[in-house]
Amino acid sequence: MSRLEKDFLGEKEINKNALYGIHSVRARENFPDNSMFHLEWYKAIGITKLAFFLTYKTFKKNVIEQEMLENTPLSLIDDLIITALIETAEEVAEGKYFQNFIIPAIQGGAGASINMNINEIITNAALIRMDLSPGDYDQINPIEHANIFQSTNDVIPSSLKIAVTKLLIDLNEQINELKLEVEKLEHQNKNKLRIAYTQMQQSAPSSYARLFSTYAEALSRDLQRISKCNEKMTMINLGDRSLETGVPVPEIFIKELMPTIQKLTNHNFNRSKNLSDTNNNYDSWVTVHAFLKTHAVNLEKIASDVRLLSSDLFGAKEISIPQKEAGDYAMSGKNNPVITEFVISAAHKIYANDMLITSLSAQGSLDSNAYLPIIGNALLESIKLLTAANKTLQENLFSNIIINSDLAEDRLYHSSTITNALIVYIGSHKAAKLAKEMQKSGKDIFRVNSKLKIIDPDKLEKILTPKNLLKMGFTINDLTEFSG
Template sequence: MRLEQDSLGTLEIPSDAYFGIHSQRAVNNFPNNDKFSLDWYKAIGLIKKVYYLAWMEFNKESTIKYPSTVLHFKNISAKEITALIQSAQEIYEGKWFDHFVVGAITGGAGTSINMNINEIIANRALEILKQPLGNYSLIHPLDHANIFQSTNDVIPSALKLATMWKLAELSAQIDKVKQKIEMLEKSFNNCIRIAYTQMQEAVPSTWGRFFSNYSDALSRDWWRVSKCEERIKQINLGGSAIGTGLTVPRFIIVSIFEILKGLTNLPLHRSENMCDTTSNLDTIVEVHAILKAHTVNLEKLANDLRLISSDLFKHQAFRLSPVQEGSSIMPGKYNPVICEYIISICHKVRSNDQLISNMAGLGVLDLNAYLPIIGHALLESLNLLISANLSLSNNLLNKIIKTDDDHDYLKSPVIVTALIPHIGHAKAAKLMNFMKENQTDVLKANAILKLLPDQVITALLTPSKLTSLGFRLKDLEEEKC
């Protein structure tokens, strides 16, 4: 064990731990088991690296232009800053995550998150320099690892960076699902089905149109998600505590953005009003609302596939391939678990949406203290939706089975709706009632009732006629001839 000290006193820290006293106090104060986001962790590492690279440029320029000026923050040697850069790079690569001990949900607007990273960077840099861990007289978590930084600009900026990474991943997964749906749409374009409204038979349609509904909805989802980075591209990096840049050299504020854009190739910009960006989180609420919209389309798709493949559906045109045993007591039972998984995720994301909206509204004056739980919920939703789309694409849409149980649409009484322009509502109702009472199809019923010539009704009820867009007055005239 090693003994570390802060303004509150001392604590014993495991001798081989990269975390330090600030992290240990957070663990004691916030004893929850939710793991912090690895993506956010990596993004913070990259932001720290950007600051160290900017410091190198600043130190070089200031030494040339102001060689005699004594600045307390110029006491970082070339070896030390190189070690800090390497340590930050390793965090960006996801290393040493087991030393990040602070939970996902904390108080303090993210200070504990920032301090845990600072301590990992400082101690790893000490190790690189072959110095004992905790030797903060050489490299300090605050004076060196946190040089020119504040929790209030580093942590939210890293969150937006991590969010952009995950949005790109989600966008790609939505596109894959859309492509699978489009394949189904094309495969079953001319397969007649009876459409349902309010879970009752309605009018004839096709399975191609059925799947096209989801294809277009997912296209809208893809477009909205792909545009989300526009909402969060302005960040407050360099703004320090409240966005004014107090304690940060102007050179650093300008250069960190050029370095960050060069390393990420993302459209990140310094906010025109960093105080606004520091205090208000409505852009995160807006982005998550778009995720919520995606859950609506996902849930409907999953629920509809679950319904049409169920044993309750009397004309089961599709079945979902078994993916795992469905019961511990009933042999040979297979359940629509992928659909249920997706629906569960959709409801979890919508509950996160409520949480984010509520907590974003609780920001007070110049800062929102609840960024940790807001960021955790946002990244959780993104990861869940990526998982939902991945499973939908690989485990459900790839394995839909078309059955031989195609419904003879001519036996459905609702088919008479297509005849209303030709015989009127009253005669169509008469024909429908006759079909129901006698359990016969529309052609046989019409042959008895003689409402239309046989050749006319047969022509009117072909798949191409039933699924064409509306009817033409010319067609009615041709029937009379």
């Protein structure tokens, strides 16, 4: 069974019970893609529509109380319709009817198809709520009622900022959880020695605590950047219906709209001082995603380090990671580093998204940007990928990493790089002599020193304790105690 809907282009047969309408069907035909629109953005549009309907209810009350109807041609929407629109928008804000959103994420039209699909969903669901039939637009209309005092230009970008803000809260929490897990490992391995590597070569004595501390510091900076992202998202352009001004919108409506949004979102959104700037220029999206990309860079570095240190390339492993997948039958027992590989893959998708957002943000033409849908899709995807990456690193990797500290320390004492710690006490020539013999014999520094008798064994043991190896610099007392 179907119903017939019309627009100025002609007619379309629509499924009788569908909540979408002719605008959505035309868009679906024009954009035959299967990329999924983000549910979070859909919900945020529901919140924005709800704010408009609630504000309209207040606006109507003020008009009636001030007895302005007699002197104006303004026609007010019936209270029953307003109530139906409010209740339906509340449901959309919770994600209901999402199966009737048929527009793909990648599309043309600057988001007009997104706006109309949701207008039709709200309209037809409201009609059903009033015991009327979907498509009965003489009673409730997708443009005259569901889009009252709104336009794509303000609803869609403002809703995107609401969705981004909510997702950034989740991302912030996941980064913090990962940071806490990393800090726990840092404290547990405070004096656990390891060899530091530069240019993939053994370089100097270090510790696992120092390595983990670098990850924690990077994540701390990422948390600061995410906070700045939220700041960039606070300015929205609701009321910018005609691109340049709010002329087609009642002044009192514009004043009441922002407090309503703040109450519904529990977030301090504010109207941009320059509505046209917010709509015309997308540098804020570029800035926000640049911060997200920076976080992806840090996560890739962390994941790459763990993947390398836990690999079979090192022989016996100083770091053991939890086995999360069994592998195929031909290689049973093989522990593939799937968590780190997921994180690295996600990071590179985010880098690609960054290029897309940068280039298409520059494609804005005069007073609008036609590419907001794909920019928003990429931005939301990046945030969700980062949230997932932090979550799996924390839950499936760092919470169960095992450090073989005895093996790491033994390797350090067998490495000729340990002689760097002796140069200040015995001089570079004697240190080089020790290093050369260590490389030749494969023995640790203590056994080689016993053979060459370069430094007192007791002094050597004291110099090479974690306390001395890891402190910042030497003192005159150290020279007096350990030299000679």
